[in-house]
Amino acid sequence: VNPRKRMAWMPSPIYIRILFCSLHISTHQSTDTTAPICIRKMLRATTFCLLFAFICINAHEDSKFHLLRPHLENNRRVLQDANIALVAHLEEKEGKEGFKFQLKGVESPDAKDVVLLFSPATSDPAVNSPVGIISGDDMGEEYLKTGSSEGFFELFPLGSDYIIHFFKHKAQKLHKAASSNSLSVAASDKPSGVHISVTETGQMSVQWSTPSNSPQFLRYKTKDTTYTVATAQRDTYTKSEMCGAPANSYGWRDPGFLWNATASVKPGQQYFYSVGSDAKGWTTESTFSAAPASSNSAPVKFLAMGDLGTNNNFGCKCTSGPARTMFNMLTDSSDFVIHIGDISYAVFCLKKKTNFLSKIEPIASKKPWMTLPGNHERDWPGTNSIYNGTDSGGECGIAFEKRFKMPQTSHTKTWYSFDYGPVHFAFISTELSFGVGTPQNKWLEADLKAVNRTTTPWIVLAGHRPMYISSTNFKPKNGDQTIATMLKKDVEPLLFKYKVDVAFWGHHHSYQRTCPVFKEKCTTGATTHVVAGNAGASLSTNLQNPRPPFFKYIDDKRWGHTRITVDRTTFKLDYIANDDKEKVSDTFTLKK
Numbered sequence: 001v002n003p004r005k006r007m008a009w010m011p012s013p014i015y016i017r018i019l020f021c022s023l024h025i026s027t028h029q030s031t032d033t034t035a036p037i038c039i040r041k042m043l044r045a046t047t048f049c050l051l052f053a054f055i056c057i058n059a060h061e062d063s064k065f066h067l068l069r070p071h072l073e074n075n076r077r078v079l080q081d082a083n084i085a086l087v088a089h090l091e092e093k094e095g096k097e098g099f100k101f102q103l104k105g106v107e108s109p110d111a112k113d114v115v116l117l118f119s120p121a122t123s124d125p126a127v128n129s130p131v132g133i134i135s136g137d138d139m140g141e142e143y144l145k146t147g148s149s150e151g152f153f154e155l156f157p158l159g160s161d162y163i164i165h166f167f168k169h170k171a172q173k174l175h176k177a178a179s180s181n182s183l184s185v186a187a188s189d190k191p192s193g194v195h196i197s198v199t200e201t202g203q204m205s206v207q208w209s210t211p212s213n214s215p216q217f218l219r220y221k222t223k224d225t226t227y228t229v230a231t232a233q234r235d236t237y238t239k240s241e242m243c244g245a246p247a248n249s250y251g252w253r254d255p256g257f258l259w260n261a262t263a264s265v266k267p268g269q270q271y272f273y274s275v276g277s278d279a280k281g282w283t284t285e286s287t288f289s290a291a292p293a294s295s296n297s298a299p300v301k302f303l304a305m306g307d308l309g310t311n312n313n314f315g316c317k318c319t320s321g322p323a324r325t326m327f328n329m330l331t332d333s334s335d336f337v338i339h340i341g342d343i344s345y346a347v348f349c350l351k352k353k354t355n356f357l358s359k360i361e362p363i364a365s366k367k368p369w370m371t372l373p374g375n376h377e378r379d380w381p382g383t384n385s386i387y388n389g390t391d392s393g394g395e396c397g398i399a400f401e402k403r404f405k406m407p408q409t410s411h412t413k414t415w416y417s418f419d420y421g422p423v424h425f426a427f428i429s430t431e432l433s434f435g436v437g438t439p440q441n442k443w444l445e446a447d448l449k450a451v452n453r454t455t456t457p458w459i460v461l462a463g464h465r466p467m468y469i470s471s472t473n474f475k476p477k478n479g480d481q482t483i484a485t486m487l488k489k490d491v492e493p494l495l496f497k498y499k500v501d502v503a504f505w506g507h508h509h510s511y512q513r514t515c516p517v518f519k520e521k522c523t524t525g526a527t528t529h530v531v532a533g534n535a536g537a538s539l540s541t542n543l544q545n546p547r548p549p550f551f552k553y554i555d556d557k558r559w560g561h562t563r564i565t566v567d568r569t570t571f572k573l574d575y576i577a578n579d580d581k582e583k584v585s586d587t588f589t590l591k592k
Helices: 013-027 035-044 047-058 062-066 141-146 321-330 350-364 398-403 439-449 480-490 492-497
Strands: 085-093 096-104 114-118 132-135 149-154 163-170 173-179 192-198 204-210 217-221 228-231 233-235 257-263 270-277 286-289 300-305 336-339 369-371 416-420 423-427 458-462 502-505 511-518 527-532 551-555 560-566 570-577 586-591
Touching (some): 085 163, 085 173, 096 114, 096 163, 192 350, 192 369, 204 270, 217 257, 300 321, 300 527, 350 369, 350 398, 439 492, 511 586, 527 560
Parallel strands (some): 300 336, 458 502, 502 527
Antiparallel strands (some): 192 204, 233 257, 300 560, 416 423, 511 527, 511 551, 570 586
């Protein structure tokens, strides 16, 4: 499609694709109690809302954004209309801080009119991505009748000022018709996005971000001791470190400063902590518990899921999988979380990264949030990702690895292992080469071989793309079944040889569980495979018919997560679907 020859509101292949994908998503939410609202919103959403959401989540190539430029060239199409007034101010609404705006005096209001929030205030809409969007359709019938409306943009700290522009749809084009006053937010060095993870040696890593580089600290203690203070290590990433567009072009935003401090802890001990500084202030005290010793007979509980994302997409207010899964996980009893790739789907969107971290903070600041890379974190041509895809939007793993520091050795070796109670966890990267003879394959065999099954009787492996999957995607190079065949050839022999008990996978947005299986046959003592990729992203329904015989349970209609309870002799998994948190939809138990 040539964007200079086709107007935004004329049919085009990409618009048809966006609309089809959106309708496809909405029609597979029928079991969610919010589905009628979602379907109704999707069906009546404007092309702009769909396009912005599509780009923010799936910005794989710079050319997609070029479709927007003809419609946001504000310097070349300014509609002078003194009757239109747009004012905005900072306000708190339902416990959330944000910008309330009032729009008045719009003649011939149109559902395709659009209000856009930009940051910084000097952003050029022809070049820079907005951080919020509300269409005329979103503003509702009152706006379409009177040309007046009020709206609210939730505030996410981006370290700069903001401005709101109103664009009028006229003659198949958008014209900037009014702008708000510049919206300043009081400068704050308050830490945000606090989350913790377990180190390879069982210590606790605490991570957060701030807008400035003012020194930061971690202070922690037990109930009966005084604070120990650890100096945080400062980090960030730059535009030049991004591997391609949009991450290093119109999608670039300075991430501020990322901090990491390590607490030296004793197994099983509870700690109280906060981060910040005397000069800039401290966060409210929180708590975590260190990993128990492997000799501890008490059960360990953890949650496993993948492909979560966030439901806050540029103002399109369709609540679905992510919000419900997060609520269920927040109220589910557990010691830690494993997130099996495709973390936030933020790609190049700093707002979405900030939003995601704020959403998981109530859990991730208290329970270790252990991650591994998926295609939407890592894949980019020429960066050692084996699929040569563009799913990371040009970030090529840099932003993800800086924000979620795991005990990996380097950017090119994003695999690692750790022990938690009676379980040894081995996390691999399915986005980097894993064939026989590769560094990752050699590492995995050495790691599994070194496990002391007396100390840690259970072994759990996790990777993003699944080894066993019911899917009709047989595309060469990166199809579900193509990758599954590669994993069976190069990795499955190691799982069988070293008696890996359970393997967790994501990528396919469904829940699937096999029998203990080896070489596609149910085999006593083999690995049970669990695909837990239905945490929040649009569901995958391309299942094989008939179902492969080694699958015992499949759910492609609901979002959910898994809860695992394990002690030295018993490993029990419960699958919890979002539509009924109190009900266990699938379960299995392994015994030693």
